[in-house]
Amino acid sequence: MHLLLDELTALSRTPYFNKSLEQYLDNLIRAVRHVVSRFDNFPSDVTDQIAETVWLAAKYLQGGTSKAVPYETVYALRLALMEWVDQPCAITTALRDDLDYHFWSIDPGKVLEKFVPDVAFDSELIQIALPKLYRHFPLYNVALYHELGHFVDSKCGVISFSLIWRPPRQRPRIAEAHRKEHFSDLFAACYTGSAISLFLDSIASDAPISATHPATADRISVVQDFLSGTPNPIVDFYQDVLKQRGLPELNKRYVSPSIKPNFDAIRTYPIADNAELHGLIDSGWIYLCEAYEQKREPWSAMSKQEIMRIINDLIEKSIRNRMVKLKWSDATNHGTSA
């Protein structure tokens, strides 16, 4: 714990790009100091568990100091997250060397608050991880919407509740895993439309059913039924579970903008609102698939690698322009009212 305290103190001297992370770190340091001062009072397996939580938090917070954060992707995910979780969240990012996406939450505050007087954490710490190679390829980060689905499931107890409410008839572990995957696919489809199907098809088109995942073909079929409004018992099952839990229903929370005129001219698209911001991922994937066919200008003369880079770049810059525009508007409105 002493070493962890040193690590956190060193981290606090590094400039952060996010005020909520700074505040979180300050609280964590105060809480850990208190635990260290009373270390001998607690049984070792209790301090082990506390240390493990703080250790993870330190790892997460390190990501908040990185200059390589894909702000556009994190911005879009934060917007989606806010529609499901009331509690403020402090988001950090980890860029992974391997092909790993995750959206994890750790809440050392929840634990420490119960042991340390006068320390109140007002936000939950979340880590978004994505492959370093894809940090400027927002279309590939559609997987993070799926991961956000897992996070919402865990945070709101969706699948756990479904297992009590409608227990599976057989193989509960497999049923649980499959329920989680279908739910997260549908969650991603709420924001990115067919992009999640196209992504799944591109990375695991022939994947058969396994203990942890349904077959890709089945996953895509459920998503397509949801998007087209075709009745599907799996979709209905989740709508019933969400209703029972008092959570929002699964529905399309995006609008797919017409990006063709802009992207054909290699220009960014002016995003009108948050629904279009999410929908840009759907439009972008459809546009990318067409451009890959290299049948029309300007894409016919380019390599697929170039096409992929340029279209991802246009998506990223379109989101960035939206972020800058909103910040500018916010700043000037403040200026006027002041």
Place this chain on the structure above:
Amino acid sequence: MLRAAPERNGALELIRLTLKLVQHRCENDISDDLKAHFARVVREAKLLTSDPREGSSAVSPESIELALRMSLYAELLESMEDVDGVDTISPELASKLLRTMENQPVYSDQFAFAP
């Protein structure tokens, strides 16, 4: 790996910590806030186990997780029968509950995207 790491289940972290403190006879270190939290989770989990329709948004995910384990593992359900708060748990019972909860995790915290 130097030692086997127990599978973690973040949703029940506070419940496990509370039980560990009871197990080690450190009840004095359990704050009133933590005692109230423990009692609420147990009460909600029991209610949900007896009637799954009681899963409204007011019920915490922690309670759902405990209820799920209780409905899956008869031994845990039975052990919890007379428990309604920290004061009703002996160190021996705390050890037994921890064993049942830790050895048979329902789900992992990790959500790596692996289609």
